Amino acid sequence: MVTCTGCALLCDDIEIVVENGRIKEIRNACRRGTSRMKGCVNRLIPSIYQKPSDIDSAIRKAAEILKSAKSPMLFGFSNSTCEAQVRGIGLARKLNAMIDDTSSFCQGMLIEKVLQKKFRTCSLEDARNRADVLIYWGSDAQDSQPRHLSRFSYFPRGESRQRGYEEDRIAIAIDVRESNTAKICKGHFYRIPLKGDREFILALIDALSGKVPSYDTKKILELAGILKKAEFGMVFAGIGLTYSIKEDTGVLLTLGDLLPNFHIMPMVGHYNMRGFNESLFRETGFVNRVKFNGNVIHEDKYSILEILKEKRTDALLVIGADPLLSLPGTVVKHLSAIPVICIDPCTTLTSKIAAVTIPCAVSGVESDGTAVRMDGEVIKLSKVVENNYASDEIILNRLMEAV
């Protein structure tokens, strides 16, 4: 049994048949996981200023760029093992650099609240064994974490939910569109307008505190009735909800107070985003957007988006991320003006413009380590294929020695 690193569910019941050092067949992983484990179409090769090179020279060049930069930044880490993340944080400390991951424009805010124990949460096993009311809020789990509903939430039988989804569980979707997840929540799909989450929460708060909600009265009262009866409720909070309420987590906290039987779980996409948030939180007290200068500074302006927009870095190390693909066009312009170092198993849009590229192993397939599942559980990754690619941890170690 091996662990899939296709998403933050880190399914650890995968069987792999390896033949002559190659994966021949993958069983039990969903389509997304299967393609992640099969590796990339185009493998990254070591290069310096677009010319093929060898790993040692590429690492040396990368160290040189980072050392001579006035304001270096490290970004990515959501697709790296915990061990590599800790190395990355160490490297940022040594360089007096800024460090951020994809969570600063994703689920970081919710994860921070969970780590600060401001939200009640639970493990995915608890959800499977006990949950009777499940809300997928701004989350298309069926698409982003394809086995979420079958492994942990709606379909499986659990200790106190022996009759599974047929009788023991109610699945509810709150979203701006009828996603694949919403299709499964037949009869309990609440469509809200774009950015309408806050208003919806306020109406729900009214209904739960005995007032008549002004908005969509009948449906909200019906929903409040279901929630009040829940023995063990779950709110699977997706990025749709997080984007929509922004920093205004207050409304969510109030809703949580009115629903004492409910637990909130931030839905994480990248397999180890939560691991990065936890490691950085342990070392600095913050989950992202940090600058080291002998001390630790945490400010919004250290998010990758702000830094690129304000052109405040002169060398960027990107590991396991593709900012050129995932960030808005207006901010990525700066990427072509500065030297970018790219560490990744595969060719990406970012690697194509990078000053230095350093290929690494596909974690969980070609290198082992640990990762943190979306609920905080630490899961082991294993190495199933032997080859010469160094893990991202080893590469960061070597960079650390060279700077």
Next chain:
Amino acid sequence: MLTVMELYQLLPKTNCKKCGESTCMAFAVALLSRKRKVPECTPLLEENFKKQREKLEALLLPTAGAEETGLIVHTELCTGCGNCVVACPVDVANDPKGAAIGRAPSNDKVIFKVVEGKVVASNIKECRRFGKSKVLCYACIDPCPTGAIEFV
């Protein structure tokens, strides 16, 4: 899902019995259950029925890979999410410590497994839709968000 009426509408509707069935409707039923093949209706082979014949062949094509019992998985639609694996009552009964609680199937008695990211069906004779006490079970069709499972 394909219906008898859809097929019937495309037949010559003369009830000529050349196919060996007593009516065109009976032949349509036999086509749907894959007991008969389109060319067995010989009048359809005539030039003026060419369009209808082609339409019939096309309608019946996707089910060419159907199991004996009529279960088809449209693999191009399947995301390997495993909802059907965990929801099928046969899988639940035959694998209480595996598929029933959301894990990967732990034995070979289940109907559904995910291989290479897609569902593969076996032991299909165990399906509740067949055998002596058959029931019209939808437990694998309803949980599939992409409509990848079909019975014909």
